[in-house]
Amino acid sequence: MTGPTRDRACAEIREAIHSRFDVGDGASPESRLADHLATCTACREFEADLRVIRRGLASTPELELPDAVLREVWARTIDAERRPTPGFGFRWRALAAAAALVLLAIVGVWRLGIPEPEPSPQQIAEAKRQTRLVLQLTTDALRRTERASVRGVLGEEVSPALRRVPIRWAPASTKQRSGS
Amino acid sequence: MDGDAFERLVREQKNRVYSYAAMMLRGNVEAQDVAQEAMVRLWQHRARVDPAVAHLWLRRTVHNLCIDRLRRCKVRPEADVEPDETPAPEEQAGPQRLAESGELRRQIERALGQLKPTDRAVLLLREVQGLSYAEMTQTLDLPLGTLKARLHRAREQLRRRLVRTGVTP
Numbered sequence: 001m002t003g004p005t006r007d008r009a010c011a012e013i014r015e016a017i018h019s020r021f022d023v024g025d026g027a028s029p030e031s032r033l034a035d036h037l038a039t040c041t042a043c044r045e046f047e048a049d050l051r052v053i054r055r056g057l058a059s060t061p062e063l064e065l066p067d068a069v070l071r072e073v074w075a076r077t078i079d080a081e082r083r084p085t086p087g088f089g090f091r092w093r094a095l096a097a098a099a100a101l102v103l104l105a106i107v108g109v110w111r112l113g114i115p116e117p118e119p120s121p122q123q124i125a126e127a128k129r130q131t132r133l134v135l136q137l138t139t140d141a142l143r144r145t146e147r148a149s150v151r152g153v154l155g156e157e158v159s160p161a162l163r164r165v166p167i168r169w170a171p172a173s174t175k176q177r178s179g180s
Numbered sequence: 181m182d183g184d185a186f187e188r189l190v191r192e193q194k195n196r197v198y199s200y201a202a203m204m205l206r207g208n209v210e211a212q213d214v215a216q217e218a219m220v221r222l223w224q225h226r227a228r229v230d231p232a233v234a235h236l237w238l239r240r241t242v243h244n245l246c247i248d249r250l251r252r253c254k255v256r257p258e259a260d261v262e263p264d265e266t267p268a269p270e271e272q273a274g275p276q277r278l279a280e281s282g283e284l285r286r287q288i289e290r291a292l293g294q295l296k297p298t299d300r301a302v303l304l305l306r307e308v309q310g311l312s313y314a315e316m317t318q319t320l321d322l323p324l325g326t327l328k329a330r331l332h333r334a335r336e337q338l339r340r341r342l343v344r345t346g347v348t349p
Contacts, residue, residue, distance in 0.1 A: 015332070018331070018332045046339075050335055053288060053307075053338055053342070054335075056285045057288060057307035059285055060203070060289065063199040063208070064195055064198075065198040065215060069215065069216050072216055073190060073216050073220060082183075
Protein backbone atom coordinates (compact mmCIF):
# COMPACT_ATOMS: atom_id res chain seq x y z
CA MET A 1 0.00 0.00 0.00
CA THR A 2 1.61 3.28 -1.08
CA GLY A 3 0.91 6.99 -1.68
CA PRO A 4 -2.55 8.51 -1.12
CA THR A 5 -4.08 5.18 -0.21
CA ARG A 6 -1.59 4.72 2.60
CA ASP A 7 -2.10 8.32 3.75
CA ARG A 8 -5.85 7.72 4.00
CA ALA A 9 -5.28 4.53 5.91
CA CYS A 10 -2.90 6.28 8.28
CA ALA A 11 -5.45 9.03 8.93
CA GLU A 12 -8.12 6.48 9.75
CA ILE A 13 -5.77 4.50 11.93
CA ARG A 14 -4.77 7.60 13.84
CA GLU A 15 -8.39 8.22 14.61
CA ALA A 16 -8.56 4.66 15.81
CA ILE A 17 -5.47 5.23 17.95
CA HIS A 18 -7.19 8.20 19.54
CA SER A 19 -10.28 6.12 20.13
CA ARG A 20 -8.29 3.29 21.64
CA PHE A 21 -7.19 5.69 24.35
CA ASP A 22 -10.82 6.42 25.02
CA VAL A 23 -11.83 2.87 25.81
CA GLY A 24 -15.52 2.65 26.48
CA ASP A 25 -16.29 5.66 24.29
CA GLY A 26 -16.41 3.89 20.94
CA ALA A 27 -13.18 1.96 20.33
CA SER A 28 -12.43 0.69 16.85
CA PRO A 29 -11.65 -2.96 16.07
CA GLU A 30 -8.36 -3.86 17.70
CA SER A 31 -7.25 -6.32 15.10
CA ARG A 32 -7.28 -3.82 12.23
CA LEU A 33 -5.43 -1.35 14.39
CA ALA A 34 -2.82 -3.88 15.46
CA ASP A 35 -2.29 -5.08 11.90
CA HIS A 36 -1.65 -1.57 10.64
CA LEU A 37 0.66 -0.65 13.48
CA ALA A 38 2.69 -3.70 12.78
CA THR A 39 3.49 -2.38 9.28
CA CYS A 40 3.43 1.41 9.66
CA THR A 41 6.37 3.01 11.47
CA ALA A 42 4.90 6.51 11.41
CA CYS A 43 1.69 5.43 13.10
CA ARG A 44 3.65 3.35 15.62
CA GLU A 45 5.72 6.39 16.53
CA PHE A 46 2.58 8.48 16.66
CA GLU A 47 0.99 6.07 19.09
CA ALA A 48 4.13 5.87 21.22
CA ASP A 49 4.37 9.66 21.34
CA LEU A 50 0.81 9.99 22.50
CA ARG A 51 1.31 7.37 25.18
CA VAL A 52 4.25 9.25 26.64
CA ILE A 53 2.46 12.58 26.42
CA ARG A 54 -0.61 11.21 28.16
CA ARG A 55 1.57 9.69 30.88
CA GLY A 56 3.31 13.02 31.36
CA LEU A 57 0.01 14.88 31.62
CA ALA A 58 -1.46 12.35 34.02
CA SER A 59 1.52 12.74 36.34
CA THR A 60 0.92 16.50 36.71
CA PRO A 61 0.66 17.14 40.44
CA GLU A 62 -2.52 18.58 41.88
CA LEU A 63 -2.13 21.96 43.57
CA GLU A 64 -3.38 22.66 47.09
CA LEU A 65 -5.77 25.61 47.40
CA PRO A 66 -4.38 27.88 50.16
CA ASP A 67 -6.31 27.90 53.44
CA ALA A 68 -6.67 31.68 53.28
CA VAL A 69 -8.65 31.37 50.06
CA LEU A 70 -10.87 28.69 51.55
CA ARG A 71 -11.51 30.84 54.63
CA GLU A 72 -12.57 33.68 52.34
CA VAL A 73 -14.99 31.33 50.58
CA TRP A 74 -16.58 30.35 53.91
CA ALA A 75 -16.79 34.01 54.97
CA ARG A 76 -18.66 34.92 51.77
CA THR A 77 -20.94 31.89 51.80
CA ILE A 78 -21.80 29.73 54.81
CA ASP A 79 -20.61 32.13 57.51
CA ALA A 80 -22.41 35.06 55.92
CA GLU A 81 -25.62 33.02 55.98
CA ARG A 82 -25.13 32.15 59.63
CA ARG A 83 -24.51 35.73 60.78
CA PRO A 84 -27.50 36.95 62.88
CA THR A 85 -29.75 39.45 61.12
CA PRO A 86 -30.26 42.83 62.77
CA GLY A 87 -33.06 42.69 65.33
CA PHE A 88 -35.89 44.99 66.30
CA GLY A 89 -33.79 47.21 68.60
CA PHE A 90 -31.15 47.71 65.93
CA ARG A 91 -33.75 48.90 63.42
CA TRP A 92 -35.15 51.50 65.79
CA ARG A 93 -31.67 52.75 66.61
CA ALA A 94 -30.90 53.05 62.93
CA LEU A 95 -34.15 54.97 62.35
CA ALA A 96 -33.40 57.32 65.25
CA ALA A 97 -29.91 57.99 63.91
CA ALA A 98 -31.31 58.72 60.46
CA ALA A 99 -33.93 61.09 61.93
CA ALA A 100 -31.23 62.94 63.90
CA LEU A 101 -29.18 63.38 60.76
CA VAL A 102 -32.16 64.78 58.87
CA LEU A 103 -32.90 67.22 61.72
CA LEU A 104 -29.29 68.37 61.79
CA ALA A 105 -29.42 68.96 58.06
CA ILE A 106 -32.60 71.07 58.40
CA VAL A 107 -31.15 73.15 61.25
CA GLY A 108 -27.94 73.64 59.35
CA VAL A 109 -29.74 74.94 56.30
CA TRP A 110 -31.91 77.25 58.42
CA ARG A 111 -28.91 78.69 60.28
CA LEU A 112 -26.87 79.21 57.18
CA GLY A 113 -29.86 80.89 55.57
CA ILE A 114 -31.47 80.30 52.31
CA PRO A 115 -29.76 82.47 49.76
CA GLU A 116 -32.00 85.25 48.46
CA PRO A 117 -32.84 85.22 44.83
CA GLU A 118 -31.16 87.67 42.47
CA PRO A 119 -33.09 91.04 42.24
CA SER A 120 -35.02 91.74 39.07
CA PRO A 121 -34.13 94.69 36.75
CA GLN A 122 -37.23 96.55 38.02
CA GLN A 123 -36.07 96.14 41.59
CA ILE A 124 -32.60 97.37 40.68
CA ALA A 125 -34.04 100.46 38.92
CA GLU A 126 -36.31 101.27 41.90
CA ALA A 127 -33.33 100.89 44.26
CA LYS A 128 -31.30 103.32 42.14
CA ARG A 129 -34.15 105.85 42.13
CA GLN A 130 -34.50 105.67 45.89
CA THR A 131 -30.76 105.99 46.35
CA ARG A 132 -30.67 109.16 44.20
CA LEU A 133 -33.57 110.58 46.20
CA VAL A 134 -31.83 109.89 49.48
CA LEU A 135 -28.66 111.49 48.21
CA GLN A 136 -30.57 114.57 47.04
CA LEU A 137 -32.35 114.91 50.35
CA THR A 138 -29.11 114.46 52.21
CA THR A 139 -27.40 117.11 50.08
CA ASP A 140 -30.27 119.55 50.65
CA ALA A 141 -30.14 118.85 54.33
CA LEU A 142 -26.42 119.46 54.43
CA ARG A 143 -26.83 122.77 52.57
CA ARG A 144 -29.55 123.89 54.93
CA THR A 145 -27.48 122.82 57.85
CA GLU A 146 -24.51 124.74 56.47
CA ARG A 147 -26.60 127.91 55.94
CA ALA A 148 -28.05 127.45 59.34
CA SER A 149 -24.62 127.03 60.76
CA VAL A 150 -23.36 130.10 58.99
CA ARG A 151 -26.35 132.10 60.18
CA GLY A 152 -25.78 130.70 63.58
CA VAL A 153 -22.16 131.60 63.48
CA LEU A 154 -22.67 135.02 62.02
CA GLY A 155 -26.12 135.80 63.35
CA GLU A 156 -26.77 134.30 66.70
CA GLU A 157 -23.84 132.66 68.36
CA VAL A 158 -21.28 135.11 67.02
CA SER A 159 -23.34 138.32 66.90
CA PRO A 160 -22.98 138.92 70.61
CA ALA A 161 -19.22 138.73 70.15
CA LEU A 162 -19.36 140.96 67.10
CA ARG A 163 -21.22 143.51 69.14
CA ARG A 164 -18.38 143.65 71.58
CA VAL A 165 -15.67 143.90 68.87
CA PRO A 166 -15.37 147.24 67.14
CA ILE A 167 -15.23 146.75 63.47
CA ARG A 168 -14.27 149.50 61.13
CA TRP A 169 -15.94 148.80 57.94
CA ALA A 170 -14.33 150.28 54.89
CA PRO A 171 -16.05 149.70 51.59
CA ALA A 172 -13.73 147.65 49.36
CA SER A 173 -12.61 149.00 45.92
CA THR A 174 -14.20 147.49 42.78
CA LYS A 175 -10.99 145.61 42.02
CA GLN A 176 -10.90 144.24 45.50
CA ARG A 177 -14.56 143.45 45.42
CA SER A 178 -14.11 141.42 42.25
CA GLY A 179 -11.46 139.48 44.05
CA SER A 180 -8.53 140.15 41.81
CA MET B 181 -28.07 22.27 48.56
CA ASP B 182 -27.60 23.05 52.25
CA GLY B 183 -24.51 24.39 53.97
CA ASP B 184 -23.13 20.96 54.89
CA ALA B 185 -23.45 19.63 51.33
CA PHE B 186 -21.85 22.77 49.96
CA GLU B 187 -18.95 22.48 52.38
CA ARG B 188 -18.42 18.81 51.49
CA LEU B 189 -18.44 19.56 47.77
CA VAL B 190 -16.02 22.47 48.12
CA ARG B 191 -13.59 20.41 50.18
CA GLU B 192 -13.70 17.59 47.59
CA GLN B 193 -13.28 19.79 44.53
CA LYS B 194 -11.21 22.74 45.71
CA ASN B 195 -7.81 21.40 44.68
CA ARG B 196 -9.07 20.01 41.41
CA VAL B 197 -10.69 23.26 40.26
CA TYR B 198 -7.74 25.29 41.52
CA SER B 199 -5.26 23.12 39.62
CA TYR B 200 -7.34 23.35 36.47
CA ALA B 201 -7.53 27.14 36.73
CA ALA B 202 -3.79 27.40 37.43
CA MET B 203 -2.94 25.42 34.30
CA MET B 204 -5.43 27.32 32.16
CA LEU B 205 -4.33 30.74 33.37
CA ARG B 206 -0.69 29.81 33.95
CA GLY B 207 -0.70 31.72 37.22
CA ASN B 208 -1.57 30.73 40.78
CA VAL B 209 -2.87 34.07 42.06
CA GLU B 210 -5.43 34.48 39.30
CA ALA B 211 -6.34 30.82 39.67
CA GLN B 212 -7.10 31.39 43.37
CA ASP B 213 -9.39 34.31 42.48
CA VAL B 214 -11.19 32.22 39.90
CA ALA B 215 -11.60 29.22 42.20
CA GLN B 216 -12.96 31.42 44.98
CA GLU B 217 -15.34 33.25 42.67
CA ALA B 218 -16.68 29.99 41.23
CA MET B 219 -17.37 28.57 44.69
CA VAL B 220 -19.15 31.71 45.80
CA ARG B 221 -21.30 31.66 42.65
CA LEU B 222 -22.21 28.06 43.32
CA TRP B 223 -23.40 29.09 46.78
CA GLN B 224 -25.40 31.97 45.33
CA HIS B 225 -27.10 29.67 42.80
CA ARG B 226 -27.38 26.61 45.03
CA ALA B 227 -31.18 26.64 44.88
CA ARG B 228 -31.06 26.13 41.07
CA VAL B 229 -28.21 23.59 40.89
CA ASP B 230 -28.92 19.87 41.04
CA PRO B 231 -26.73 18.52 43.85
CA ALA B 232 -25.94 15.40 41.79
CA VAL B 233 -24.11 17.46 39.14
CA ALA B 234 -23.03 20.39 41.30
CA HIS B 235 -19.38 19.35 40.85
CA LEU B 236 -19.77 19.67 37.05
CA TRP B 237 -21.56 23.02 37.47
CA LEU B 238 -18.57 24.18 39.54
CA ARG B 239 -16.07 22.97 36.93
CA ARG B 240 -18.01 24.67 34.14
CA THR B 241 -18.07 27.93 36.09
CA VAL B 242 -14.32 27.70 36.66
CA HIS B 243 -13.77 26.99 32.97
CA ASN B 244 -15.94 29.92 31.86
CA LEU B 245 -14.23 32.29 34.29
CA CYS B 246 -10.84 31.20 32.96
CA ILE B 247 -11.90 31.76 29.35
CA ASP B 248 -13.28 35.20 30.27
CA ARG B 249 -10.03 36.19 31.95
CA LEU B 250 -7.94 34.98 29.03
CA ARG B 251 -10.14 36.89 26.57
CA ARG B 252 -9.87 40.05 28.69
CA CYS B 253 -6.11 39.77 28.75
CA LYS B 254 -6.23 39.14 25.00
CA VAL B 255 -3.13 37.09 25.47
CA ARG B 256 -2.88 33.75 23.83
CA PRO B 257 0.17 32.45 25.60
CA GLU B 258 2.61 31.84 22.78
CA ALA B 259 -0.11 30.12 20.77
CA ASP B 260 0.95 31.67 17.51
CA VAL B 261 4.58 32.13 18.34
CA GLU B 262 7.13 29.63 17.16
CA PRO B 263 8.92 28.18 20.14
CA ASP B 264 12.47 29.47 20.41
CA GLU B 265 13.72 26.95 22.89
CA THR B 266 15.24 24.38 20.56
CA PRO B 267 18.08 22.91 22.56
CA ALA B 268 21.42 22.26 20.94
CA PRO B 269 21.73 18.72 19.59
CA GLU B 270 24.28 17.77 22.22
CA GLU B 271 21.95 18.96 24.98
CA GLN B 272 18.96 16.95 23.85
CA ALA B 273 18.30 14.15 26.25
CA GLY B 274 16.61 10.99 25.19
CA PRO B 275 12.93 10.72 25.93
CA GLN B 276 13.45 8.00 28.49
CA ARG B 277 15.88 10.10 30.51
CA LEU B 278 13.65 13.14 30.21
CA ALA B 279 10.68 11.11 31.41
CA GLU B 280 12.63 9.82 34.40
CA SER B 281 13.93 13.23 35.42
CA GLY B 282 10.51 14.89 35.24
CA GLU B 283 11.88 17.19 32.58
CA LEU B 284 9.51 15.72 30.01
CA ARG B 285 6.55 16.63 32.18
CA ARG B 286 7.86 20.18 32.47
CA GLN B 287 8.35 20.36 28.70
CA ILE B 288 4.85 18.99 28.19
CA GLU B 289 3.41 21.61 30.55
CA ARG B 290 5.32 24.33 28.73
CA ALA B 291 4.02 23.15 25.36
CA LEU B 292 0.53 22.90 26.86
CA GLY B 293 0.69 26.57 27.75
CA GLN B 294 1.32 27.36 24.11
CA LEU B 295 -1.93 25.83 22.91
CA LYS B 296 -5.14 27.74 22.35
CA PRO B 297 -7.20 27.92 25.57
CA THR B 298 -9.98 25.77 24.10
CA ASP B 299 -7.50 23.04 23.13
CA ARG B 300 -5.70 23.30 26.45
CA ALA B 301 -9.02 22.90 28.28
CA VAL B 302 -9.95 19.57 26.66
CA LEU B 303 -6.50 18.11 27.33
CA LEU B 304 -6.55 19.19 30.96
CA LEU B 305 -10.00 17.82 31.60
CA ARG B 306 -9.35 14.52 29.85
CA GLU B 307 -5.70 13.73 30.40
CA VAL B 308 -4.96 15.50 33.67
CA GLN B 309 -8.26 15.37 35.53
CA GLY B 310 -9.56 12.14 34.00
CA LEU B 311 -13.08 13.23 33.12
CA SER B 312 -15.18 11.01 30.91
CA TYR B 313 -16.60 12.25 27.62
CA ALA B 314 -20.02 12.59 29.24
CA GLU B 315 -18.64 14.74 32.04
CA MET B 316 -16.65 16.79 29.57
CA THR B 317 -19.68 17.53 27.37
CA GLN B 318 -21.51 18.81 30.44
CA THR B 319 -18.55 20.83 31.63
CA LEU B 320 -17.73 22.41 28.28
CA ASP B 321 -21.25 22.40 26.88
CA LEU B 322 -20.05 20.86 23.59
CA PRO B 323 -21.50 18.10 21.43
CA LEU B 324 -19.66 14.79 21.65
CA GLY B 325 -18.39 14.90 18.06
CA THR B 326 -16.95 18.40 18.49
CA LEU B 327 -15.39 17.38 21.77
CA LYS B 328 -13.64 14.33 20.30
CA ALA B 329 -12.39 16.28 17.30
CA ARG B 330 -11.03 19.02 19.54
CA LEU B 331 -9.33 16.50 21.83
CA HIS B 332 -7.69 14.69 18.94
CA ARG B 333 -6.49 17.96 17.42
CA ALA B 334 -5.15 19.12 20.81
CA ARG B 335 -3.14 15.92 21.28
CA GLU B 336 -1.60 16.26 17.83
CA GLN B 337 -0.85 19.95 18.38
CA LEU B 338 0.89 19.14 21.64
CA ARG B 339 2.92 16.37 20.04
CA ARG B 340 3.90 18.63 17.14
CA ARG B 341 5.14 21.36 19.51
CA LEU B 342 7.14 18.87 21.52
CA VAL B 343 8.75 17.44 18.38
CA ARG B 344 9.54 20.97 17.18
CA THR B 345 11.37 21.82 20.40
CA GLY B 346 13.41 18.69 20.11
CA VAL B 347 11.65 16.85 22.90
CA THR B 348 10.63 13.78 20.99
CA PRO B 349 8.90 11.41 23.39
